[in-house]
Amino acid sequence: MSIRFDNRVAVVTGAGGGLGKAYALLLASRGASVVVNDLGGSRSGEGQSSKAADEVVSEIRNKGGKAVANYDSVENGEAVIKTALDNFGRIDIVINNAGILRDRSIARTADSDWDLVHRVHLRGAFQVTRAAWPHMKKQKYGRIVNTSSVAGIFGNFGQANYSAAKAGLLGFTNTLAIEGERSGIQANIIVPMAASRLTQDILPPELFDGLKPELIAPVVAWMCHEDCPDTGSIIEAAGGWAGKYRWQRSQGTLLMDDLSENITPERVRERWAQIVDMQGGDFPTSNQGATMDLVGKMEKLTSSPDSTQIQGDLMSAI
Numbered sequence: 029m030s031i032r033f034d035n036r037v038a039v040v041t042g043a044g045g046g047l048g049k050a051y052a053l054l055l056a057s058r059g060a061s062v063v064v065n066d067l068g069g070s071r072s073g074e075g076q077s078s079k080a081a082d083e084v085v086s087e088i089r090n091k092g093g094k095a096v097a098n099y100d101s102v103e104n105g106e107a108v109i110k111t112a113l114d115n116f117g118r119i120d121i122v123i124n125n126a127g128i129l130r131d132r133s134i135a136r137t138a139d140s141d142w143d144l145v146h147r148v149h150l151r152g153a154f155q156v157t158r159a160a161w162p163h164m165k166k167q168k169y170g171r172i173v174n175t176s177s178v179a180g181i182f183g184n185f186g187q188a189n190y191s192a193a194k195a196g197l198l199g200f201t202n203t204l205a206i207e208g209e210r211s212g213i214q215a216n217i218i219v220p221m222a223a224s225r226l227t228q229d230i231l232p233p234e235l236f237d238g239l240k241p242e243l244i245a246p247v248v249a250w251m252c253h254e255d256c257p258d259t260g261s262i263i264e265a266a267g268g269w270a271g272k273y274r275w276q277r278s279q280g281t282l283l284m285d286d287l288s289e290n291i292t293p294e295r296v297r298e299r300w301a302q303i304v305d306m307q308g309g310d311f312p313t314s315n316q317g318a319t320m321d322l323v324g325k326m327e328k329l330t331s332s333p334d335s336t337q338i339q340g341d342l343m344s345a346i
């Protein structure tokens with residue numbers, strides 16, 4: 029059976045070009061009603077225009093699809109979601125994709141470079157999601173895809189502002205996955221790599237032409253579908269390839285042999301190789317799982333009454 033989005037309403041932010049446009053076109057071609065949001069500003073977030081969103085809406089309509097434009101900044105999430113509610117009566121899918129770049133090395137990063145990048149990527153995703161959330165909760169259904177970046181996972185020279193915002197989206201999405209679980213709301217992350225105006229001077233020219241946004245759109249469309257089983261996943265996609273990231277934690281080591289010992293910096297130095305040795309590490313998938321596992325590691329110290337207290341404190345903290 030083909031993947032369809034009939035009777036589903038999607039908001040795609042920053043859908044006037046690049047990846048967002050490819051997402052909007054694909055969802056609409058599969059039956060979704062789409063709000064094409066785009067502020068229409070420059071790559072670094074200056075100015076605004078209705079042109080980009082209007083062109084994508086025309087393209088969708090010319091192909092027989094359903095779409096309306098919204099020109100608000102994602103910072104005004106209520107207005108973006110209101111466009112979906114006013115025109116289509118509901119909201120099922122949010123793809124937080126809008127983005128800008130203000131690359132500077134850390135010492136040259138002005139407050140405004142930091143703030144605007146955070147306002148668009150992180151705060152914008154928050155504003156749009158929060159506006160959609162009560163509607164999704166009420167209908168017990170929602171699909172949210174947030175957009176991170178390898179810069180958010182690994183950092184990147186000249187992108188302290190952007191990588192911090194993109195890493196923020198990882199934590200944000202994981203919490204949405206937890207809070208949405210009982211309400212049929214799933215939230216995942218896409219880590220794309222594609223040719224767009226954001227990457228035209230970053231990606232090597234020989235790669236650029238092959239990295240079409242259209243190759244990522246099917247991955248994101250599946251992540252928005254009701255049958256997609258994942259929530260809280262980080263999916264990377266580029267040039268016809270897709271894969272998943274996960275966290276790994278080393279086995280680590282206890283820093284004391286019993287609780288009466290003091291931990292000194294010298295002891296940490298002595299055991300550093302064991303702390304950072306990833307051989308045999310595990311792959312925690314949740315806050316609770318990671319903490320319970322930690323409690324298990326501390327069980328070696330259980331003979332002491334103090335350790336029972338520590339474990340009790342930990343258990344009540346999670």
Ligand code: NAI
Binds near residue numbers: 068223225
């Ligand atoms: P793009 O520049 O073609 O698309 C971004 C769109 O967002 C633009 O049309 C822009 O007008 C819009 N936008 C900017 N600020 C806005 C605001 N405040 N409100 C509403 N719309 C706004 O860039 P691209 O590459 O398609 O980027 C899409 C997303 O993917 C961004 O979040 C970007 O950070 C992310 N990304 C892209 C990668 C790539 O390889 N192209 C790599 C990693 C992440």
